[in-house]
Amino acid sequence: MADIDASHVHIDEAGADMNVGVLLRGIAADAVERGHVLATPGSISAHACFAADITLLSEEQGGADVVSGDRLGFHTRSAAVWGxxxxxxxxxxxxxxxxxxxxxxxxxxxxxxAQPFAFRQRGRAAGSGTVTRLPR
Incomplete structure (x- = not known):
């Protein structure tokens, strides 16, 4: 059972792009960490590999050459992970x-x-992309 609160008002359901607080009864506070996703069971899964289309920012905005093997910081939803x-x-x-x-x-x-993401290189914003394919 969960309670959802939006701007100190109880609501019955929340959707994408809503800023809400969620009380999950029976779940320890330290069991939920940054990057965790609250979703209907089976509706989304975790992946460590994916195909994507990326676009780099201009040099003035922080874009720099990217080559195969580069280790970048990827940011999607509230998760931040190296890849x-x-x-x-x-x-x-x-x-x-x-x-x-x-x-x-x-x-x-x-x-x-089709999920968007951003990435950083050497501590600076470097570009963005879209997930095009996930392994089956």
Whole structure:
């Protein structure tokens, strides 16, 4: 059983992009951590590898060349995890350009196809992307 609160008002259901507080009865407070996802059982699963289309920011905005094997910080929903990129069809992606990549994360996170994400390189915002395919 759960109670949902939005701006100190009890509501019956919440949806995407809503800022809510959730009281989960019977769940220890330390059992929930940053990056965890609250979802209907079976509706989403965690993955450590996915295919994506990425686009780099301009050099002025922090974009820098990306090559296969680069270790980047990936940010999706409230999760932040390190991952390694493998480029497809190109040797290097330059600022303001895009590419198809495979990302291998160091920890599994909840992902869905068409889900957006951002990534950082050397501590700076570097670009964004969209999940195109998840392993079956």
């Amino acid at each position: 390694t990129v493998t480029l497809h069809g190109v040797d290097v992606v330059r600022p303001l350009h895009g590419a198809e990549v495979t990302v291998t994360l160091e920890e599994p996170v909840a992902l869905e196809e």
